Amino acid sequence: MYEVKVLSSKDFDALPKSITRGSDVSDSFGFADPSTGKAYVRYTAINDLDKYLINHEFEELVSHSSLHEDENGVRHKKGFMKVFMPIVGAVLGALAGGPIGGSLGSTLGGGAGTAGGLAGGLAGSVAGAGIGGTVGGINSFK
Secondary structure, three states: OOEEEEEOHHHHHOOOHHHHOOOOOOOOOEEEEOOOOEEEEEOOOOHHHHHHHHHHHHHHHHOOOOOOEOOOOOEOOOOHHHHHHHHHHHHHHHHHOHHHHHHHHHHHHOOHHHHHHHHHHHHHHHHHHHHHOOOOOOOOOO
16 A cells, blocks of 8 residues: 655654655655655645646655665655746746746746746646556545
8 A cells, every 4th residue: 555645844844764764855845665655745735736746756656666766765856846946936926927926937937938938848747647647637545
């Protein structure tokens, strides 16, 4: 049996080392531990991104190997949040428009064109996960 838990950032960051097996997951959106069959996802409040992360961590649980597996056997992408959060800020800024939103989008992501292109790539990934992913439209596991 597999279990994927979605946690607030506060709860995700407070997970004990007994769950993270000593891995530093503080800059990750989620992680999977195939030895326990459990995965944890940081809630983002972006519905499609949350669905994608849940699907991704489930796939990490059922995969025989992973390029994201660290020395402790935990699967996560190190430093991913540091790279991805400015893109999210840019997309939200571009979508918000106006002087503040437009400036934020331009500052964080190099403008709406860049942010839109990156958002389109993420949307394609999310759609691909929903159409051809391991779990398709399933959004919760237990």
